[in-house]
Amino acid sequence: MSTNMQPSPVANLSAVRVPVKLAARLEPFDSYWQAPADVESGYKSFNAYYRANYLPHIPENRDAKILVISCGPGYLVDLLAKSGYRNVLGIDSDGGKVEHATRRGLNCEVAEVFPFLSAHQSGEYDCIIPEQELNHLTLDETITFLQMCRHALRPGGKVIVYAMNGANPLVGSENLAHNIDHFYNVTEYSIGQILELGGFQNIKPFGLKLYVFWTNPLNYVGLAVTSVLELAMRVIFKMYGKNVTILAKKIAAVAERPATT
Numbered sequence: 437m438s439t440n441m442q443p444s445p446v447a448n449l450s451a452v453r454v455p456v457k458l459a460a461r462l463e464p465f466d467s468y469w470q471a472p473a474d475v476e477s478g479y480k481s482f483n484a485y486y487r488a489n490y491l492p493h494i495p496e497n498r499d500a501k502i503l504v505i506s507c508g509p510g511y512l513v514d515l516l517a518k519s520g521y522r523n524v525l526g527i528d529s530d531g532g533k534v535e536h537a538t539r540r541g542l543n544c545e546v547a548e549v550f551p552f553l554s555a556h557q558s559g560e561y562d563c564i565i566p567e568q569e570l571n572h573l574t575l576d577e578t579i580t581f582l583q584m585c586r587h588a589l590r591p592g593g594k595v596i597v598y599a600m601n602g603a604n605p606l607v608g609s610e611n612l613a614h615n616i617d618h619f620y621n622v623t624e625y626s627i628g629q630i631l632e633l634g635g636f637q638n639i640k641p642f643g644l645k646l647y648v649f650w651t652n653p654l655n656y657v658g659l660a661v662t663s664v665l666e667l668a669m670r671v672i673f674k675m676y677g678k679n680v681t682i683l684a685k686k687i688a689a690v691a692e693r694p695a696t697t
Contacts, residue, residue, distance in 0.1 A: 494596070524543060563589075563596070596690045
């Protein structure tokens with residue numbers, strides 16, 4: 437994807453204005469807010485969700501150094517460990533959530549995201565994945581966060597991010613309005629703009645699948661209904677001259693740090 441914008445080079449972090457305090461007041465970005473009330477039950481369900489949506493985009497090398505931000509109880513860290521990844525660290529600003537992860541022997545620690553990234557050297561990670569939606573940051577905070585991720589990644593390293601999809605006319609407005617700590621929605625185009633402003637290239641947006649629980653018969657009903665609805669919405673957008681292809685509730689993207697910055 438290209439929007440003909442030039443990324444701001446970040447040779448070092450001194451050029452980046454790091455926020456002292458995040459704008460989100462109730463659900464800050466550097467902690468995970470989507471775990472079920474029964475935290476332990478989430479390991480199984482989120483394992484299936486992340487396996488379907490994230491695992492295909494993560495580097496195949498099991499020795500890749502991976503940072504999971506806003507890891508909460510360690511759902512993604514747990515899946516990566518079970519998938520053979522040996523060099524994964526999760527961070528979350530909420531010690532109570534991290535305690536669930538450490539009790540399971542997962543490599544997670546308490547840390548706030550901006551100070552953590554500021555303290556680490558350039559090119560340290562092969563892949564960075566925030567488990568929280570980008571839109572828990574303001575746009576300015578998001579771009580700063582992505583610039584810091586780019587600095588922390590090795591050249592060619594990947595970031596995998598996601599946010600609420602504003603293109604879906606059924607849930608787009610509600611996604612933004614139902615939480616005071618949701619500061620914006622994205623589309624497949626605008627998530628690319630944000631990543632490009634963060635200095636990334638080879639940006640590939642994709643929709644996150646909700647119905648990935650294949651042992652549940654109702655999963656297939658939900659999959660069929662949403663597939664029909666999304667097809668109808670694509671046709672309607674086309675009639676209005678809009679080439680919108682990703683209409684999932686949440687939209688993600690994988691992007692690379694350029695080799696020369």
